[in-house]
Amino acid sequence: MVRPTMEDVALRAGVSRALVSLVMRGSPKVSEQRRSAVLKAAEELGYSPHAMARSLASRTSTVLGVMVSDLHNSFFAEVVDGIDEVAHQQGFELIINTGGRSPARERRALESLLSFRPAGLILLSPVVPATSIGKAADQLPVVLVARSSRISTVDTVNDDGEVGARLAVEHLVSLGHSRIAHLDGGEGSQAGPRRRGYVAAMESHGLAPQVVTSEYTDVAGARAIRRLLAEDDLPTAIFSCNDFNAVGAISALEDAGLRVPEDISVVGYDNTSLAALRHVSLTTVDQPRAEFGRLAASALLHRVRDDRAEPVRHLLTPSLVVRTTTAPPGGLR
Amino acid sequence: MVRPTMEDVALRAGVSRALVSLVMRGSPKVSEQRRSAVLKAAEELGYSPHAMARSLASRTSTVLGVMVSDLHNSFFAEVVDGIDEVAHQQGFELIINTGGRSPARERRALESLLSFRPAGLILLSPVVPATSIGKAADQLPVVLVARSSRISTVDTVNDDGEVGARLAVEHLVSLGHSRIAHLDGGEGSQAGPRRRGYVAAMESHGLAPQVVTSEYTDVAGARAIRRLLAEDDLPTAIFSCNDFNAVGAISALEDAGLRVPEDISVVGYDNTSLAALRHVSLTTVDQPRAEFGRLAASALLHRVRDDRAEPVRHLLTPSLVVRTTTAPPGGLR
DNA sequence: TTACAGGGTTAGAGCGCTCCAACCAATAGA
DNA sequence: TCTATTGGTTGGAGCGCTCTAACCCTGTAA
16 A cells, blocks of 8 residues: 655665656756666555655646636536646646535635645636635636636636527527517526627617526526516527527427427527436527637636736637527417 | 746745645745735735745655546446545646557556555556556555555455345346346456346246346447347347446337337446436446445545555445336236 | 643644755766 | 866755654752
């Protein structure tokens, strides 16, 4: 249970500890003969470098801290994939922590990530107050994903929710819809831009916006639809704040005997794997999630290296994925 | 950008570095007066301990390494939740890595986790060969989740797939079904026990098993159904290897004009969040995922502490969640 | 009075590594 | 011949912390 150290390898290979260190770091200034002797000794002993000791001694880190607010959401899984890709390719490791969407737990998670003195931090849709983020940013490079910030030392990567909402509305309008309601994400992250984009797009077409209070869950989506049904105020198309909400809306509609898309069209947001299931086949707005991750990692690594001053603000353009939950309004067919 | 050290705190509080160390570790043998002086100095400087230096000096670690084979699968997210719960409660941090379901990537992930010299390792459904696991287990405590092993130094936590399959079959039989096909998970993890349980349960009822080759995806589920339809060999009930497969099967059935559950019943496995969506509402076999995580973490922490010899083999009993995709066969209504 | 105990505190070594400056050939230039 | 130069190698200090042993009190027992 006790792992060999550099000293052991050096002894066995008949060289100094410093030389072993050079070999382990792939230095070119080592003779081929010594190098292979060291490698052989290391192999025989089953030696591998101690990352923490290395980072302590070099006062540098090859670790990036990633705080995921909610592991259950596959949105984050795909962002993490993108981060992973860039980080590994540049020789960095990820240490992932979860914040569970609670400010208190997130603070602890942040603190614990910081105690590892990572090279930088990527926070995915954090809910902690800006001051906490600012304090972290004083200590190391920080990149925010799916959350904006005005702090001048942190970089951000977001999708342009207003554009995404406009995309959805344009699609529905081009199909011939004019009564289009928006099931709103309330306090949820990015709900604001989506709502604003919806309202702006509707108005630019001279249509009356109809914002229905809802949330980012399927239960909330179903509830909102039932409310509309009860008020006998159903539009011909629904633009949901996200895919879960849209799926909830669809099942409430079907429960009421309405057919999607024949009687009413539904558009989601996020293009989660759920939306892609044949059984669901939801028209939705796609965010380039892996690209979020790649950009976040690149921005962070740049900052880690050159310690640049001006913040990077990535605002990615979403795209529409048309599937089978949208069609011209019933009256037009 | 440079964080204060213990030395700085000691200087400011007018005490020795060792005393600061004692305070940070909550030692009782420190006078109240000094303790508060140290705490005050630490607060003012924004000091927090350096986890890596601590672990290096103490030759112990408060980190548990977790390798997740696939972050996209929410099954793992929930297991991680369970691990997280127990680990944090006992003062341990998680460092999570992903293996991406490829042996090569998993090997690298494992190596990188080991380089942090964590107190122990939890591998979620790893695909690396047993020898790699054995080598890791020589160095530190290892717990396997959703993968069995005969290595005597590793603990395992699994669900009893045979029991789960039997549960599904019993449910369908009790509804009156006798022609029940199983869409098989092939090489997938845990597909074997599920298949065996299915076959055994069918035979114990004197029914003929019908195993259809498939995979753990919705596309494969749909394909399997289309094959059955083409052969005109459709049973009255389907037991899918997992929820995704089941959802794929359902959409292929609906595409063919069949109604679920009126014309044919479908049972999944895993009780993913997908199955719980009202729109899907799939009858499925539930595994206690968070419990997996809690048990894995407990087993690991026990081993970390007392270095016990006999392996722990948890085999959890799954349960059936009946929703709306199962009903008596058409002929009986 | 001296001895002793024990709570509170500290110096110093050391964890496994990196990095710097020094060192040692061996070769090249003057 | 002597001095640079260069490629290869090494000892030692030090990263931020813990831990052991020693230390210094003050209070109490002998």
